[in-house]
Amino acid sequence: MLAQLKTGEKGIISNISKADALVRRRLLDLGITEGSEVCIKCIMPFGGPYMLEYCGQCVGIRRKEAIQIEVERL
Amino acid sequence: MEIALLGNPNTGKTSLFNHLTGSYEYVGNWSGVTVEKKVGLFKNKRATLIDLPGIYTLNPLSKDEGVVTNYFLKEQLDQLLNILDASQLERNLHLTIQLLEYEKPLTIGLNMIDVAKNRGIHIDTNLLSHRLGVQVNPVIARSGKGCDALAESITTVKQCNTQKLLINYGKVIEDAIIELEEMLNGKQTPSIRWLTLQLLEGNPYVREYLHQWVKPEVLSNFVNGVSQQIISSEGIMTLEQFIYLKRKAVIQSILNDAVTYSEKEKTPFTEKVDKIVTNKFLGMPIFLLMMYLMFMLTFNWLGFPLSDALDSLISGPITEWTINLLTLVGATDFLYSLVVDGIIAGVGGVIVFVPQIFILFFFISLLEDSGYMARVALVMDRIMEHVGLNGKAFIPMMIGFGCNVPGIMAARTIETPKERLLTILLTPLMSCSARLPVYALFVGSFFVKQEALIVLSLYILGILVSLLLAKIFSKTLLSGETSLFVIELPPYRLPQGKALWRSTWDKGKNFVKKAGTFIFAGSVFIWLLSYAGPNGLNVNMDDSYLAAIGGVIAPLLQPIGFGSWQAGSALLTGFLAKEAIISTMNIIYFVPDEASLQGLLASTFTPLSAYSFMAFILLYIPCLATVATIYKETGSKKWTIFSCFYALIIAYVISLIIYHGGKLLGFT
Incomplete structure (x- = not known):
């Protein structure tokens, strides 16, 4: 899953259907969906949000969503 | 003439608005709802420009986005100006396609071509313009470069309403568009094609809007019918996803034609700064x-x-x-x-x-x-x-x-x-x-x-x-x-x-x-x-x-x-x-x-x-x-x-x- 990636690691999203519907919609608006290659830019401390990079744009999501998103590590 | 300015958040909409309208502007209220709208007069005084909140799609999630959808449903707008971030063209075009489906004259301001170039993205604006069937003007909204030409072209060149059909969504949906048109029976509405697609995508504002003529049960049956046909014939989970993928395919093919990629610069400035300010330990103290x-x-x-x-x-x-x-x-x-x-x-x-x-x-x-x-x-x-x-x-x-x-x-x-x-x-x-x-x-x-x-x-x-x-x-x-x-x-x-x-x-x-x-x-x-x-x-x-x-x-x-x-x-x-x-x-x-x-x-x-x-x-x-x-x-x-x-x-x-x-x- 996405939350297991470390800072600087990349992965391709394989399944996003378990994430919250609104979060999924918002990520889709930003172009992030199954098949998107994302890179973890940073992880905020104390279980804070994850900052992802996709095609040169950065997006912040919560850890609890990152746990729900399955990825294949690159 | 009223021109509406639309674009994704963070694409430089406000800068463009300021450059196009000079210093004159006033803040008024939308009809019906008391939400502020910013209106400015073009420097050449030929048209007014309306600044709308930044949106990713016309199908709203937040109240801010709802303002835009309402505007599209209820106001008489003459023309659209769509600002695109050249470095994020793919996701920006999803909105453009929805705007084109609205079937009003549309002009594109292609912003941040300099940023895109630094990232190794080169866009052939003529080809992009040809594929989309609308005028594309490259601008750099931050410095104002190209803004005068854009203003000139949008306010003086005669814009025509008919644009080429960009996406064929397949028989089921194209038939649905005709069916809805029959249901509405010649009522004064925005583009039926746009209404149908927004309805099928699950846009709550459009559904509400259609309720004034079509009974809620009839509308629900209509949407469910289309949805079942698509799901059984295409093997896709939702109707919304189907429409999204259709658009994505067309966007991909446009990008393949109009965009070339080269070696990008090493580490962009933003990433360097972010390494420090959103650093695990330094973020909060900073x-x-x-x-x-x-x-x-x-x-x-x-x-x-x-x-x-x-x-x-x-x-x-x-x-x-x-x-x-x-x-x-x-x-x-x-x-x-x-x-x-x-x-x-x-x-x-x-x-x-x-x-x-x-x-x-x-x-x-x-x-x-x-x-x-x-x-x-x-x-x-x-x-x-x-x-x-x-x-x-x-x-x-x-x-x-x-x-x-x-x-x-x-x-x-x-x-x-x-x-x-x-x-x-x-x-x-x-x-x-x-x-x-x-x-x-x-x-x-x-x-x-x-x-x-x-x-x-x-x-x-x-x-x-x-x-x-x-x-x-x-x-x-x-x-x-x-x-x-x-x-x-x-x-x-x-x-x-x-x-x-x-x-x-x-x-x-x-x-x-x-x-x-x-x-x-x-x-x-x-x-x-x-x-x-x-x-x-x-x-x-x-x-x-x-x-x-x-x-x-x-x-x-x-x-x-x-x-x-x-x-x-x-x-x-x-x-x-x-x-x-x-x-x-x-x-x-x-x-x-x-x-x-x-x-x-x-x-x-x-x-x-x-x-x-x-x-x-x-x-x-x-x-x-x-x-x-x-x-x-x-x-x-x-x-x-x-x-x-x-x-x-x-x-x-x-x-x-x-x-x-x-x-x-x-x-x-």
């Missing part, structure tokens, strides 16, 4: 340091000397000239007192703080324009999550430090209704710039050595109380709803001097305007109340109407340390506008300038009661303009009244704790 710097500059290092200089100008030469002038024309005692004790004291007392307030607004604009604000939301999210909010709620609160009114309006970008309501209710606890003069006055007389520290403590008190209340409210009044946090972090951009000044001025001019109108009228009124009494005119202040009114609530304020009629009447006027507290005090204590007022205050307050008074001012009630905004934004009398009362109660309790706690600890 944020606090920034706040501290902003605060010290506004209050201590820069703002204070400037305000002092302005104060001596007003209390010195300006008052002198006015007195000379009044003597010269042989003014009566009444007029003399009205001008000197009423207007100069009241309005002047507020004008003095213009420099500090502009500096504060400048920093808030700087944070917004540079892209740091979104990082703050990211850094703060974990803390906000604990109290039932999300990091995005921190942005309205930061803006609230300038003025609560735009802060509350900024809450529109928060997607879930519960978090939005909570943010609206709590933003008034942020210490706005109008409260700053009150602190400045009191710390100047009681806490000369720790000025900045004392004021900082009040700001922090406001934040802590709001976090605490957020926790309580989200557990009790507003429990249950889920929270959503997805935030786009725009690349850092060096703010342009002119744009920065413009957005500072936009925010600050209201303060100046208010001083010239509201505070002016208020000062005259308050002075009149202090000049007249039950026994006639020119009475001793203690026998005036003002003293009588303030005296009514004074006993209530006794337990929290400041039970004088002066404090009572100042608090009453503070409901109209927080800076009116200063005007009232200046008038009451008969003094033309800050320094002598501070001397007088020392005889009626102790340092402890002064702190209790400041805390009370911070929390006690949102000002009139804020209350009106809360009502507009929540549309609920219940929550508006609630926002006033909970604040009053919490202010009383906190002041009580400060005053009596302080006494127990041996402070005076």
